[in-house]
Amino acid sequence: MKRVVITGAGTINALGHNVADTLEAMREGRCGIGDLEFRDVDRLTIKIGGQVRGFEAEGHFNRQQMTLYDRFTQFTLVAAKEAIAQAGLIFHGELAARSGVVLGTAGGGVSTWDDNYRSVYEDGKNRVHPFVVPKLMNNAAASHVSMEYNLKGPTFTVSTACASSNHAMSMAFQMIRSGAALSMVTGGSESMLCFGGVKAWEGLRVMSKDACRPFSANRNGMVQGEGAGVFVFEEYEHARKRGAEILCEVVGCAMSSDAADIVMPSKQGAARAMAGALSDAGVPPSEVGYINAHGTGTAANDKTECAAVADVFGPHADKLMISSTKSMHGHLIGGTGAVELLACIMALRDGVIAPTIGYEEPDPECALDVVPNQAREAEVSVALSNAFAFGGLNAVMALRRI
Incomplete structure (x- = not known):
């Protein structure tokens, strides 16, 4: 089994158009x-x-390019450019053949x-x-x-609602660990903030009109x-031999299905x-010192997730730090796990734990x-x-400081 490390990171989100600005906003507890602002917002x-x-x-x-790139693709390409530039990889020959994309x-x-x-x-x-298609x-x-970076290995998209990015990154991790790939560009993106996208979510009646206050x-x-x-996920020895800067190591992942309800979360599945x-x-x-929680700010998710953490970690749960950065950048649905992975990297590399902002009143069920x-x-x-996604689909990643 090969070791897997992260050698490049890129992002664009409500907190910043790159990693440095995003992490600065997280450290400051800034709300994005x-x-x-878009057409017909007054009808929402x-x-x-x-x-x-x-x-x-x-x-x-x-x-x-604009005729081919939806906003979610534009965001992906901007983030990928930053990540690949940081990794310093040029994909040709064998490396190109053994590198792919899972997003x-x-x-x-949607736009x-x-x-x-x-x-x-x-x-x-x-x-x-x-x-259009x-x-x-x-x-x-x-x-x-x-196509932009000549990545000729396994390339596909995962769509599992709010767990899409974590499922995608888990698949990329497993491909490298098994030896099927040398490196993978992975993560996720979403752009549902248009009239139809928000109107659809309104129907679920799980949306806040004023703020996201997880826990x-x-x-x-x-x-x-x-x-x-x-x-950029990369095989450790390949990264080490070329002298790449390593952000952290990906050491494990797991996926589960609640097999219970299409929208209500399950403590057992999360655990x-x-x-x-x-x-x-x-x-x-x-x-484990830190968990970046799914932490959506809904009554059902937050108490269920806290109960699952308590079950898994037992007495150590009281010593854990757990936060939801969705309070700052919102819930990016299929892209959310990817942006939130940045908070885990910041905790491991910089020793800074991103906060849960908007927290006003203790909840005994989220203690x-x-x-x-x-x-x-x-x-x-x-x-x-x-x-943890609608449909009862769960994906958790474990990362280690290196």
Whole structure:
């Protein structure tokens, strides 16, 4: 079994257009959630979100590319460029043949769907652009990354709602660990912040109208976000021999299905995924210092996740730090686990724990150390990243300082 390390990271989200700005915002406990700005927002009940602001696609892509790239693909390519540049890899020959792309997204080209439904049903047009299908398909971002960087190995997209990124990164990890690949570009992206995307989520009645307050007794729902997180996973010896900077090591992962309910979370399913990741990594619960929680800010998720942590970690649960950065950047749905992995890397490399902001009232059903409102300095050797999705699909990753 090969060791797997992370040698590059890139992102664009509501907190920043790159990793450095995002981590600075996390350290400061800055909130990227605000009033939504797009067409017909006045027709929505929910008018807030973690929207990427100040992003001009024209500054990154030419007109021909713009006809092919939905906003979720644009975000992916921006993040991938940063990650691959940091990794310092040039993909040709054997490396190109043994490197691929696995990305997560729940909705794919939602903005493209929305625009073209309007065109046909509202504007009465009988034609759409010939590139609508390749623009909106869920695998568009993965395909464009593979073409842009000559990645000729396994390339595909995972779509498992809010666990999409963690499932994708787990698959990339397993491919390298097994020897099937030397490196993988992996992570996820989402851009559902358009009229149709938000209107669909309104129907679930799980959205907050004012703020995301994970674990706080007065929490009243989740807040959508958008953006991408992309990483270069690489076989350890390959990275070491070329003198690459190693951000951290990926040491384990696990996936489980609740097999119970399409929307209500299960403590048992979440616990199996966390325990499985620890077992896969060969790490005892006592070594874990930080968990980046799924922490959506809904009543059901937060108490269920805390109960699962208590079950898995036992007496050590009281010594754990657990936080939800969704309070700052919103819930990126299929892209959320990728952006949240940055908080785990920051904890391991920099000894800084991102806070759960918006925390106002203790909840006896969430009686863990949720690092309320302010970042904290602490030495952490192992961190977990949780993702628990609608459909009862769970994916947890374990990372170690190196």
